[in-house]
Amino acid sequence: MPALTLHLAKGTVALAPHIALNEVGADFDLVWVDFAAKAQTKPDYLAINPKGRVPALMTENGVLTETAAMLNYIAATHPQAALTPDDPWQRAKMEEVFLYLASTVHINHAHKMRGHRWSDDPATYPAMQAKVASNITENAALIESDYLKGPFVLGETFSNADIYLFTIARWFAGDGADMAAFPKLSAFLEMMQARPSVANALAMHT
Known part of the structure; x- marks a missing residue:
């Protein structure tokens, strides 16, 4: 039995750890959480992840519940894949991208369909949704200018920052960003889609 089990759902940030597990050649199982049936709110799943969200990664040591x-x-646990740079500065830059994606970009995206997290008044939801396109466009512009130093986030070196960015940036067009305005980011997405670890995961998420 694999030592790792990833609980995930289609259309979510759970794509990122799925790609990473593929990339390192890990032995793992997948457990799909049925959001349509609100399985993430049921006692069985809440016993695994009390946050009621995906992803959740079950390991020999316990459960991890945040993508980064x-x-x-x-x-x-798979150092041979070199997904985390040894250089302290490069590692810090990777973590900077992680934090920006999690604390700013993902939150901006979530306002499109999860206004209930920020307001109990449904009348406020349209205003939140109306702001998504401009917020995401601003995020994409910053990534284009500051967070793509080469073909990859860290220049010539592939890392976990690319996996996380790819997962989040796939949402940008649907959120209203004009991707024609961001040629570097568009080229990055196209390049990543051709990577075997990514293509394999995407085939299961669509």
């Missing part, structure tokens, strides 16, 4: 933590764990 999972990416770091997968890299640390």
Whole structure:
């Protein structure tokens, strides 16, 4: 039995640890959480992840429930894949991208369909949704200018930052960003889609 089990759902950030597990050649199982049936709110799943969200990664040591933590764990337990740079500055830049994606970009995206997290008044939801396109466009512009130093986030070196960015940036067009305005980011997405670890995971998420 594999030592790792990833609980995931289609259309979510759970794609990132799925790609990372593929990338390192890990032995793992997948457990799909049926969001349509609200399985993430049921006692069985809440016993695994009390947050009621995906992804959740079951390991020999317990459960991890945040994407960045999972990416770091997968890299640390599979060092041969070199998904985390040894250089302290490069590692800090990777973590900077992690934090920006999690604390700013993902939150901006979530306002499109999860206004209930920020307001109990449904009348406020349209205003939140109307702001998504401009917020995401601003995020994409910053990534284009500051966070793509080469073909990859860290220049010529592939890392977990690319896996996380790819997962989040796939949402940008649907969120209203004009991707024609971001040629570097568009080229990055196209390049990543051709990577075997990514293509394999995407085939299961669509």
